[in-house]
Amino acid sequence: MKLAIIGTGYVGLTTGTCFAEVGHTVVCVDNDVRKVDALTGGRVPIYEPELEALVASNVSAGRLSFSTDLPRAVADSDIIFIAVPTPPQEDGSVDLSYIEAVSQEIAVSLRPEYGYRIVVDKSTVPVSTGSKVAQVIRRYAPGDVDVDVVSNPEFLREGSAVNDLLHPDRIVIGADSQRAMDMMKRVYQPFNAPIVEVDVPSAELIKHAANSFLALKISYINAVAAVCEKAGADVTQVARGIGMDKRISPHFLNAGLGYGGSCFPKDVKGFINVSEQLGEPMNILREVEAINEQQVPRLLARIREKLWVLRNKRIAVWGIAFKQNTDDVRESVSVKIIKALCDEGAHVTAYDPKARETGAAALKGYPVTICDDLYECTRGAETLIVATEWREFALANFGKVREMMRLPIIFDGRNILHAENVLHAGFEYHSIGRRSLYPKAQSPQLRDGDNTAR
Numbered sequence: 001m002k003l004a005i006i007g008t009g010y011v012g013l014t015t016g017t018c019f020a021e022v023g024h025t026v027v028c029v030d031n032d033v034r035k036v037d038a039l040t041g042g043r044v045p046i047y048e049p050e051l052e053a054l055v056a057s058n059v060s061a062g063r064l065s066f067s068t069d070l071p072r073a074v075a076d077s078d079i080i081f082i083a084v085p086t087p088p089q090e091d092g093s094v095d096l097s098y099i100e101a102v103s104q105e106i107a108v109s110l111r112p113e114y115g116y117r118i119v120v121d122k123s124t125v126p127v128s129t130g131s132k133v134a135q136v137i138r139r140y141a142p143g144d145v146d147v148d149v150v151s152n153p154e155f156l157r158e159g160s161a162v163n164d165l166l167h168p169d170r171i172v173i174g175a176d177s178q179r180a181m182d183m184m185k186r187v188y189q190p191f192n193a194p195i196v197e198v199d200v201p202s203a204e205l206i207k208h209a210a211n212s213f214l215a216l217k218i219s220y221i222n223a224v225a226a227v228c229e230k231a232g233a234d235v236t237q238v239a240r241g242i243g244m245d246k247r248i249s250p251h252f253l254n255a256g257l258g259y260g261g262s263c264f265p266k267d268v269k270g271f272i273n274v275s276e277q278l279g280e281p282m283n284i285l286r287e288v289e290a291i292n293e294q295q296v297p298r299l300l301a302r303i304r305e306k307l308w309v310l311r312n313k314r315i316a317v318w319g320i321a322f323k324q325n326t327d328d329v330r331e332s333v334s335v336k337i338i339k340a341l342c343d344e345g346a347h348v349t350a351y352d353p354k355a356r357e358t359g360a361a362a363l364k365g366y367p368v369t370i371c372d373d374l375y376e377c378t379r380g381a382e383t384l385i386v387a388t389e390w391r392e393f394a395l396a397n398f399g400k401v402r403e404m405m406r407l408p409i410i411f412d413g414r415n416i417l418h419a420e421n422v423l424h425a426g427f428e429y430h431s432i433g434r435r436s437l438y439p440k441a442q443s444p445q446l447r448d449g450d451n452t453a454r
């Protein structure tokens, strides 16, 4: 089928590429000329595992192209997907101006003689957006165009987006006409995944409810972790014990510094906002947010207990991206930590395998040094914080890290390091929801100020 994707970002580019990979002819449209020029010149502007090779092979097979010409894409495509940003506004509501603008552009580009078209909302939107998009199209289209508006929320995870798209758990299609549903099922037929066929508002709600539930699981285990710290229990073991119950599942039960990224924070806010507008406030999600917001201050308080005054202390931070395997730093917890440390006058060095450029942009104006090397980042540091769960951090040579650092203190904000490795190298090891551990030879005085149970 001939597909157009409007918005060539993390979702649009990966989705478009995977649609091409299964045999559709896809044009990815963006109004950012530099992005389209880069892609047309063979450069993929984001880091996502496997994506670059897949883009190249589909471009050379003639199934994937890039353009700034939205009217042409509308003229040439059976189905037009919208994958533009839906950022949060000050009051927590979703900024739908990008969706509105693109809906209008699509509307004025449609012509009755093109025949039937489907406009699909792939962006994450509050319930009822589909009917607004349909209204905009009816209002601005020239003449009587034959169009259905469908909701098809996306569930990919950055860092494993290609695999998630090619092997999805399920595909959600919200359509109010059988013709649209049948055509959408044809688009997804090559993926061989279960399809959830629902109406448009239900599809929209599935996305907000799913992301909010995942955020809730994260905050739940983080709240349990806080109790574990006080009680001398180990949250990793607790999570394992509860996660083996099939009704609960082990996923999203890793205690840590909380959720970040461009989706969870804004989708939780968006769902709270829409539920309030509908007069059925999801107050449970306010607590999810509150727990999440406590994670960075809790970490900083524990570091202050160790180092006392943070001004002029050297602190190394591993990880700038909001999670592993991505260069995306939007709403990254690590960026929040670095900014807070800088505000307290600490000298911060940071390292990330892929988010050095995006990190530098997000931290512009902060006196942080972004390093090219994992070990160099720790030179002279008095504490190392592991803020993102990149695998290479767990595999580091901690003997070498110890030689670089001034004091042997590690805060593992993602519980990913192997305690034996860091203890063996002479570090004291602080993590989330677990007892702090000390190397055998360390003098008891050094332990003062640590309030976690032993």
Ligand code: NAD
Residues within 6 Å of the ligand: 006, 007, 008, 009, 010, 011, 012, 029, 030, 031, 032, 035, 083, 084, 085, 086, 098, 101, 102, 122, 123, 124, 125, 154, 155, 156, 157, 158, 262, 263
């Ligand atoms: P993004 O910022 O990476 O990409 C959006 C793209 O849209 C940008 O390239 C921008 O230039 C382009 N754009 C904006 N206005 C445009 C216009 N008028 N015409 C053409 N292009 C335009 O955003 P993203 O992360 O891909 O997210 C897009 C949507 O998908 C959001 O609603 C998000 O919530 C949702 N989503 C994101 C993820 C994720 O992991 N990033 C996962 C699932 C759903």
